[in-house]
Amino acid sequence: MSKVVTLNQAMEKLHDGMTIAIGGFAGVGGPLKCLRKIAESGVKDLTLICVANCHPFTVAEFDVYPLFANRQVKKFITCHNGTNPVAMEQSRKGELEVEFFPMGTWIEKLRAGGAGLGGVLTPTGVGTLVEQGKRKITVDGKEYLLEVALRAELAFIKGFRADPLGNIEYRGVATNTNPTIAAAADYTVAEVNEIVAIGDIEPIRVGTPCILVDAVVQGYTLAEQEAVFQDLWTRGGILK
Amino acid sequence: MISRRAALELQDGEVVNLGFGMPMAVVNFIPKERNVVLQSENGCFLFGPTPRLGQQDSDVANAGSMPITLRPGASTFDFATSFGIIRGGHVSSAILGALEVDQEGSIANWSMPGRSPGMGGAMDLVAGARKIIAILLHADKSGASKVMKQCSLPLTGKGVVKVIITDKAVFRVTPGGLVLEELVADLNVEGLRSITEADFTIAPDLCEYRLA
Numbered sequence: 001m002s003k004v005v006t007l008n009q010a011m012e013k014l015h016d017g018m019t020i021a022i023g024g025f026a027g028v029g030g031p032l033k034c035l036r037k038i039a040e041s042g043v044k045d046l047t048l049i050c051v052a053n054c055h056p057f058t059v060a061e062f063d064v065y066p067l068f069a070n071r072q073v074k075k076f077i078t079c080h081n082g083t084n085p086v087a088m089e090q091s092r093k094g095e096l097e098v099e100f101f102p103m104g105t106w107i108e109k110l111r112a113g114g115a116g117l118g119g120v121l122t123p124t125g126v127g128t129l130v131e132q133g134k135r136k137i138t139v140d141g142k143e144y145l146l147e148v149a150l151r152a153e154l155a156f157i158k159g160f161r162a163d164p165l166g167n168i169e170y171r172g173v174a175t176n177t178n179p180t181i182a183a184a185a186d187y188t189v190a191e192v193n194e195i196v197a198i199g200d201i202e203p204i205r206v207g208t209p210c211i212l213v214d215a216v217v218q219g220y221t222l223a224e225q226e227a228v229f230q231d232l233w234t235r236g237g238i239l240k
Numbered sequence: 241m242i243s244r245r246a247a248l249e250l251q252d253g254e255v256v257n258l259g260f261g262m263p264m265a266v267v268n269f270i271p272k273e274r275n276v277v278l279q280s281e282n283g284c285f286l287f288g289p290t291p292r293l294g295q296q297d298s299d300v301a302n303a304g305s306m307p308i309t310l311r312p313g314a315s316t317f318d319f320a321t322s323f324g325i326i327r328g329g330h331v332s333s334a335i336l337g338a339l340e341v342d343q344e345g346s347i348a349n350w351s352m353p354g355r356s357p358g359m360g361g362a363m364d365l366v367a368g369a370r371k372i373i374a375i376l377l378h379a380d381k382s383g384a385s386k387v388m389k390q391c392s393l394p395l396t397g398k399g400v401v402k403v404i405i406t407d408k409a410v411f412r413v414t415p416g417g418l419v420l421e422e423l424v425a426d427l428n429v430e431g432l433r434s435i436t437e438a439d440f441t442i443a444p445d446l447c448e449y450r451l452a
Contacts, residue, residue, distance in 0.1 A: 025282045025319075026305035028298070051319070052360070055305050080260075082357025092354060100356070103281065104323030104364035111320050124327060124367040127398045129351075130359070160299070170318075172299030172310075173284045177319045207318075222298075229298035229307075238306050239293045 002164035003216045007037050010189045010217045013154050014038065019047040021110070021152035023181045026083065027055040027063040029174030031156040031191035032228070033219045038156070039066035047075040049152050051106060051177050053084035057236030062228075068096070077150070079103045102130060105147050107180055113151035114183025114212075120147055155185030158219065159208065162192040163199070166213030167206045175207060182208045191219035242375045244269045244451050245422075246335050246405050249373050250276045254332045257281060260303050260360055262375055263335040267308070279331055281361040283322045286314035303361065326361070327368040334369035336362055338376040338401075340391045343438040345401040345413035347374050348393035359396060366397030378406035378435060385437035387411070387418075408432060410449065411440060424449045 011034075014020070020038075024030025039061070046067070053076075054065040067073050068087040075097040081087050090096035101109065108120045121144035125131055135146040157178040160171035168190050170178060182188050190213045220228060233239040243262060247269035250256055255277045258266050268289050270276055278287050280302045287302065288309040296307040310316070325331060340348040347366065350359035366372055376386050387404060404411040409432055410422035418440035423432060425448050433440075 025301075025303075028282070028301040028305050052358075078358060080358035080360045082355075088355065088357070091356070098356075098358075100358045102359050102363035103319070103361040104327050104368075107319045107323055122327065122367075124364045126367075128363065128396065129394045130363065172297060173280065173282055173301055173308075173316050174299035175316060175318045176282050179318050180320050225298045226296075230293075230296065233296065233307055234293065236306075238290065239296055 003166040003213065004164050004195055005215045005217060007033060007217050010034060010215050011037055011041055013187050014041060014043050016043055017045045018043070018154055019049065019152050021049040021155040021181045021185055022064060023155070023157035023176070023178035024174070025176040026052045027058070027232070029158050029176045029178055030063055031158040031219065032063065034156040034189060034191050034217065035064060035067070036061060039070055039072070044072050045074045046072050047077065048073045049077045049110070049150065051103065052078060052080040053082070053087055055232060056083045057232050058083070062232070075099065077101070079106050101147070107177060109147055109150035110180050110184040112149035114180065117149055119149050121145070122147055150184065152181070152185040153187070155181050155188045157182050157188060157190050159190050159192045161194045161196050161201055162190055162213070162216040163196055163201055164216070165198055166190065166210035166216055167201055168192065168208040168213060169201045169205050170207040179208045182212045187214045188212060189215045189217060191217050193219060193222045193225060241451065242405055242407055245410065245449065246373060246375050247271070248450060249403060249405070250274065250333060252276070255279060255330065257326065257331050257334040257365055257369060258303070259334065259336040259362060259365065261337040263337055264302055264304050264306065266335055279322070279325065280308065281322055281326065283319055284310065284314060284316045286311045323361070323364055326364045329368055329370065331365070331369045333371040333373060334365040335373045335375060336365060338374040338386070340386050340388055340393050341374045341376065341401055341404050342388045342391045343418045343440070344390070345399045346391050347372070347396050347401050348391040349396045351394040362396045366400040371402045372397070372400050373403045373405065374401045375405045378408040383435070385435060388437045389439065408435070417441065419443050420446060422447055422449045
């Protein structure tokens with residue numbers, strides 16, 4: 001049985017009011033084609049779990065930016081919102097609820113969610129606003145915050161290659177949040193640069209095993225992805 | 241200038257994390273002969289300077305999602321591993337941009353009235369890295385000192401900063417308070433006091449602000 005589906009089929013699980021998690025880090029390692037489709041779908045009242053908002057040089061159609069521009073997000077569970085002026089304005093006006101966690105805490109909450117844990121104890125945030133409303137637990141004389149597990153109903157991640165079983169291989173620094181998110185959702189869609197035959201991915205190079213992936217979609221090829229980022233980084237003046 | 245000075249703080253063999261914003265530029269000023277292992281919190285060790293156009297890889301970027309290069313011996317890993325490394329005390333130094341610092345070594349860098357971009361990875365870095373270097377402009381646009389007696393903004397970490405580098409001076413944070421170690425050439429100590437809210441003492445070997 002192949003898990004490879006079309007982009008449209010991958011959107012069938014998506015509906016209003018859902019909690020969705022998006023892999024990647026400000027666009028790098030992000031499921032860019034799926035995100036465009038989510039924006040076009042018009043789905044609304046989403047709770048969005050994503051480590052940061054869009055890339056600082058973002059344009060209208062890129063990454064998670066349009067989900068905010070289209071007002072599709074009701075609540076944003078993140079570590080950084082500052083790169084998206086639209087989302088910052090919505091947050092300032094109280095139209096968008098933003099729940100911040102330190103990055104290491106955010107990823108551990110998701111890891112716990114995918115690993116059957118109730119939460120984690122972390123020293124991060126003790127003595128800051130982050131500790132408000134949370135239980136403090138002392139272990140061997142050191143204070144920790146109890147941060148509870150976090151899960152999504154639907155996740156969109158991005159890998160380099162997938163086989164029809166749903167085994168995912170990652171590439172470079174684009175692994176980032178993807179493997180953790182893949183495990184922390186009821187249904188996980190993996191967008192990839194290449195779909196290869198079963199056996200083409202060496203077992204040791206499988207970053208997310210197939211049982212954690214429900215659907216595989218063809219995203220940009222690596223060459224297309226290079227062009228997208230070259231355009232982004234050149235326009236922003238960082239590549240010369 | 242601040243990034244150039246901050247690069248001098250890094251010692252041979254150190255494992256260093258460069259925060260979002262101004263610190264990311266430090267990589268371009270690290271002396272070639274110095275063997276510093278740079279970590280990017282999104283998941284790599286041993287990265288190098290910004291590539292030239294045509295040399296970039298769309299899957300290789302830093303914590304600001306800008307292109308970087310990977311040096312021989314580099315490694316890439318996922319986010320949970322990266323923050324495990326940070327919280328676990330395996331990073332020796334972190335350079336963080338700041339909105340405010342104070343004479344007790346507290347740092348605020350994630351939230352202002354009416355504008356809260358978020359703390360990103362900074363709170364984990366101050367909880368886990370052994371030496372925190374804060375870099376910031378000495379004063380805001382209206383001339384108000386950002387090196388304060390006590391931070392007014394929500395804290396990223398309390399009493400965690402070891403070194404403060406501004407465009408005017410370098411301070412070391414000690415149990416006795418701030419110690420002025422370096423000062424730019426066009427300012428004397430009295431001039432610095434007049435633009436600094438925090439109290440500070442003067443190091444016996446006070447020298448001119450170093451750029452090399």
